[in-house]
Amino acid sequence: MNTPASPTPPASPTPPPVRLLIVDDDPLVRAGLTLMLGGDASIDIVGEGTDGDEVEGLVARLRPDVVLMDIRMPVMDGLTATERLRRRPGAPEVIVLTTFHADEQVLRAIRAGAAGFVLKDTPPALIVDSVRRVAAGDPVLSPAVTRQLMARAAGAGHDDRAGRADRARRRFGGLAERERDVAVGRGASNAEIAGSLYLSVATVKAHVSRILAKLELNNRVQIALLVHDAGLLDTDGEDGGGLP
Numbered sequence: 001m002n003t004p005a006s007p008t009p010p011a012s013p014t015p016p017p018v019r020l021l022i023v024d025d026d027p028l029v030r031a032g033l034t035l036m037l038g039g040d041a042s043i044d045i046v047g048e049g050t051d052g053d054e055v056e057g058l059v060a061r062l063r064p065d066v067v068l069m070d071i072r073m074p075v076m077d078g079l080t081a082t083e084r085l086r087r088r089p090g091a092p093e094v095i096v097l098t099t100f101h102a103d104e105q106v107l108r109a110i111r112a113g114a115a116g117f118v119l120k121d122t123p124p125a126l127i128v129d130s131v132r133r134v135a136a137g138d139p140v141l142s143p144a145v146t147r148q149l150m151a152r153a154a155g156a157g158h159d160d161r162a163g164r165a166d167r168a169r170r171r172f173g174g175l176a177e178r179e180r181d182v183a184v185g186r187g188a189s190n191a192e193i194a195g196s197l198y199l200s201v202a203t204v205k206a207h208v209s210r211i212l213a214k215l216e217l218n219n220r221v222q223i224a225l226l227v228h229d230a231g232l233l234d235t236d237g238e239d240g241g242g243l244p
Contacts, residue, residue, distance in 0.1 A: 017042050018135040021064035023049035023081070024097065025073045029120065033068065036124035043131055052081030059085060059092060065135045068127075069114070070097045071105055079109050086113030086218055093134045093219070110225065113218035116140030137205065138189045139221045168230035171215055179214075182207040183223050184232050 020043050024030050030048050037043050046062045049055055053076040055067065067085070069078040082094050096109045096117035109117065115134040118127055130140040172180060182193055182204060194204045208220060217223055 015042075017044040018066055018131055019044050019046045019062070019064045020131055021045075021047050021049065021055075021058055021062060021067045021092070023052065023055055023058075023067060023073075023078065024070040025050050026070075029070070029097075033127075037128060037131070040128050043128060052076030052078050055081045055085055056088070059088075064092045066131050067092050067094045068097050068118075068131070069094050071109070079105060079112065082109050082114050083112040095130060095134055095140060110221050113222070115219045116221055133189070137208070137220070139219065139224070164229045165231050168226050171226065172230055172232070174214055175211060179207050179211050183211050184227050 020037065022030055022033050022037075022045060024033070027050075030050075034045055034048070038045050046064050047058055049058050051073045052069075055069070055076075058064075059067065069082060071078040073081075078096060082096070085091050085094065091113075094109075094114040096114045097120060098105075098117055099120050116130070116139050118130050118140065122130075133140055172183070175183065178197075181197055190201050190204045190208065193199075194201045197204070199207075208223075211223060212218070212220075215223070215226065217226065
């Protein structure tokens with residue numbers, strides 16, 4: 001008698017493409033990004049904007065998962081647009097699109113709730129990866145860039161740094177011990193934190209969600225900045241995943 005073959009397990013469902021909104025005042029940049037990213041099956045470019053003052057209306061109408069946002073635009077810059085957008089309930093993630101590596105404008109964007117940034121000359125495959133990672137809840141800052149941002153954040157006067165450190169430590173005091181362990185991952189991906197703490201990725205995601213809620217933050221990069229403000233790690237340490 002023949003033994004019946006084991007049923008073939010069903011294939012994992014393909015996740016829906018990430019809905020992406022591109023906002024840049026330069027039509028050549030928009031066209032180039034659309035050409036580069038539009039051919040990837042994992043991304044669905046749902047619309048384009050030409051200035052920051054259009055963003056809230058486009059988001060309400062198109063429901064993107066991620067907004068790729070230029071910083072310098074004539075009517076409303078991308079920083080102000082990011083700040084306004086991230087105050088909205090259920091706002092999409094924002095990736096800042098820029099031509100420079102790190103300065104006070106990028107720091108302001110991240111404090112406003114941007115999930116990270118990419119340079120305009122970044123290879124297309126890495127921009128695609130950045131969009132996917134941000135949609136999945138991971139940051140897109142490299143260790144070198146994160147160190148630059150931390151140094152910029154620390155560049156204020158001594159009194160301001162001391163007050164910021166005191167406030168940050170008080171906020172961290174409300175976290176459970178394991179939540180603090182996850183928080184000091186400083187922008188690393190969920191998988192990287194899971195591996196270092198011997199946890200499952202799902203457990204790390206649950207911890208991150210609770211940390212964001214308790215600290216009233218928007219994303220993982222803001223956790224990394226708060227860790228730095230609190231002085232919990234040396235700024236010279238390796239810090240964060242994302243674009244190489």
